[in-house]
Amino acid sequence: MLTVHHGGILGTPDMLPDALPQLPFGYMFPELQHDEYLLPNSATIVPDLLYVGTEAMSDPAPKINGIPVPAIHTFLAQFIDHDITLMDDRAVQISLTNPTVLSQQEINKIVNARSPNLDLDNVYGPNIVQQLSPPEATPEGKMIIEQVKHDQGIPTGVNVDGLHDFPRDNDKNPLIGDSRNAENLILAQLHVAFLRAHNAIVDEHQVGFDDAKKLLIQHYQCIVLNDFLPQICDPGIVKRITDEGSTFFPRPNEPFFMPLEFAVAAYRFGHSKVRPSYPHFNTIHKDGLFNFLFAFTNRRLLDDWVISWPSFLETNNQDRLPRRIDTTISAPLLDLHKEQLNGHDITVGNLAVRNLLRGYMLRMPTGQAVAKVMAAAGIPEIKEPMTPEQIQSVTAQIPLTDNETQADLLKKTTTNFFEVTPLWFYILAEAAFYGEGIRLGPVGSTIVAEVLIGVLRRSAHSILNEPGWEPTLGKTPGKFDIADLLKLAGVI
Numbered sequence: 001m002l003t004v005h006h007g008g009i010l011g012t013p014d015m016l017p018d019a020l021p022q023l024p025f026g027y028m029f030p031e032l033q034h035d036e037y038l039l040p041n042s043a044t045i046v047p048d049l050l051y052v053g054t055e056a057m058s059d060p061a062p063k064i065n066g067i068p069v070p071a072i073h074t075f076l077a078q079f080i081d082h083d084i085t086l087m088d089d090r091a092v093q094i095s096l097t098n099p100t101v102l103s104q105q106e107i108n109k110i111v112n113a114r115s116p117n118l119d120l121d122n123v124y125g126p127n128i129v130q131q132l133s134p135p136e137a138t139p140e141g142k143m144i145i146e147q148v149k150h151d152q153g154i155p156t157g158v159n160v161d162g163l164h165d166f167p168r169d170n171d172k173n174p175l176i177g178d179s180r181n182a183e184n185l186i187l188a189q190l191h192v193a194f195l196r197a198h199n200a201i202v203d204e205h206q207v208g209f210d211d212a213k214k215l216l217i218q219h220y221q222c223i224v225l226n227d228f229l230p231q232i233c234d235p236g237i238v239k240r241i242t243d244e245g246s247t248f249f250p251r252p253n254e255p256f257f258m259p260l261e262f263a264v265a266a267y268r269f270g271h272s273k274v275r276p277s278y279p280h281f282n283t284i285h286k287d288g289l290f291n292f293l294f295a296f297t298n299r300r301l302l303d304d305w306v307i308s309w310p311s312f313l314e315t316n317n318q319d320r321l322p323r324r325i326d327t328t329i330s331a332p333l334l335d336l337h338k339e340q341l342n343g344h345d346i347t348v349g350n351l352a353v354r355n356l357l358r359g360y361m362l363r364m365p366t367g368q369a370v371a372k373v374m375a376a377a378g379i380p381e382i383k384e385p386m387t388p389e390q391i392q393s394v395t396a397q398i399p400l401t402d403n404e405t406q407a408d409l410l411k412k413t414t415t416n417f418f419e420v421t422p423l424w425f426y427i428l429a430e431a432a433f434y435g436e437g438i439r440l441g442p443v444g445s446t447i448v449a450e451v452l453i454g455v456l457r458r459s460a461h462s463i464l465n466e467p468g469w470e471p472t473l474g475k476t477p478g479k480f481d482i483a484d485l486l487k488l489a490g491v492i
Helices: 043-053 071-086 185-205 208-231 235-244 260-273 291-295 352-360 369-377 390-397 406-410 423-434 442-458 482-489
Strands: 003-005 007-011 023-026 163-165
Touching: 003 390, 007 208, 023 260, 043 352, 043 406, 071 185, 071 208, 071 260, 071 390, 071 482, 163 185, 185 208, 185 482, 208 235, 208 482, 235 442, 260 352, 260 423, 260 442, 352 423, 369 423, 369 442, 390 406, 390 423
Parallel strands: none
Antiparallel strands: 003 007
C-alpha cells in the first residue's frame, strides 16, 4: 500500500492510481537556476545547514509573545496545503541522510499527486490510496460521519450529537480524501467540521450532494481569499494580485505547474507558528500538549478528545495564540517521532533540518536572489533584498542561551547566511523584520498570494470567475470566514 505523509508519498512509482492527477512542479523563477543564485555547493554547506537546524532554530518560547491571530489559522494553512499539493518524489532518490543537489532532469520527475485546485478534494476524495477514499454519500447526499467512542463523555460546550469522527475501516484507518488530514487531532477535527458543514447545507438548503459540494467549495474559496490570505500576507499585496493578476505565477492561459518555491519554502512559514501546546483544548483536556495531538490518528476518536473551537478563535490570550513567524521553531517539531513522520526519513526528525536540506537539494534560490528578481520586475513593495545587517538584526533579537543569540550561532558557520540566505529562512526573517512576525513580508507574501490566488482562478466553481459572487451561508450578508464555517457545521 502507498503511504501518504506530510512530506510526500512512500511506495513504488507504479502504485500511483492513474485516475489521480500527476501535474508538474516547476520554478517561479527559472532564471535563478544557475549556481550563482543557489546556496554554495561546497563541502561545508550541508554541515552548516545541519548546524543551523539543530543548534540555531530552537524556539525560546517563554521570551517571545504570540501574535493576535486565531490559532485555527495555523491548521487551516495545513488543510489548504493538503488540498493543493502532494509531492510525489518516488521517481528520484531524495535522502536526507545523504543530501545531494538534484539535477534538473531528476526534479522534472517530481509530480504533484493532488489536484492543484481549491476544490476540497482532500475532503471529497479520491484518496491516493483508493481503498481509503471516502465512502459514497447517503441517499440524501450527505457525507458519512461517525460517532466518537465513549470514554469520559463529551466535553462541556461541545455539540453533544457525538458526530465528530471520520468514517474508518475496522475502527482504524480514516476513510477521507487525504490521509494527511488525520496527522493531528486539530487538523482532523477541522476536516470533520467540513464534513458537517456539507451535511448542514444539504439539510438547511434542501439541496443534493452536487449542489451542496459546490456551495461549500465556493465558501471555502471565500475563506481562503478574504479571511486566510489577509491574515498571513500583506493585505495590500493580496488586493493588488486579486485585482491585477500575478507577475510570476502562470496565468490561466499559460501552462500550469506548482511552484517549488511555494511548496518547499514560502508556504512552510506555518511551521514557525506551531505552538508546543494548545491550552484549553477542551474542558476535560486542558493542556493540549503536542504529542497528545498525534495520539488518535489511527483509531476511533474518544469522546473526551472532541475539540472545543472557541479557544482556537480567540486573539486576546497569550497562552493560545500562535507563535510569531520568525526564524525559530517549537521544540517538539525539532524532534519528531517516527510515528509522526509515518516512516519517511525517520533518521532526520528535525523539521528545520528537513526544510533546509530539502530546499538545498531541490535547488531553491537564495532569498536575496528572489528579492532582486521581484524588485527588477517592479513589484512595488520590494526595492531591494534585505541587507545582511537587517537579517542579522532579526536573529540578534532571539536569545537561544543566556549568553548567545541566534545571530551569534549563525556566525559560527562557514557559510555567511546573512548574505546567502536559504529561501525558507529568508522568508521567516523577512516576516519578523517587516511584519513583526504577524504576517509574511513582501517576498513571502508575493509568492504565497500569487500561488493561492492563481490556483483559485483556475479552480472549478471559482468565485473569481463568477462576477458579483457573494457568500450566502453566513449570518452576516457578504461575509463568510472560518468562524462562520464552524457555526454552519454546528461545532460552535
